[in-house]
Amino acid sequence: MDSITTKVYYYMKSLADKNGFLPTLRQTAEELKVTVHEVEDAISRLHESGKIMITDIPAKSIIEFVD
Secondary structure, three states: OOHHHHHHHHHHHHHHHHHOOOOOHHHHHHHHOOOHHHHHHHHHHHHHOOOEEEEEEOOEEEEEEOO
């Protein structure tokens, strides 16, 4: 994983473990000082690599950590 993807993974996973829910894309981007587009790309790479599962339902997406 590249640097941004790694940071996104660990930031989102730590908040999910701590709070029981994921931060928004915007919150993640602001915290990591990257663009929302970079966060979206990182999430796509995590999904493609099998690190996360994404379930799309009407008006919502659910991200689950595989490990």
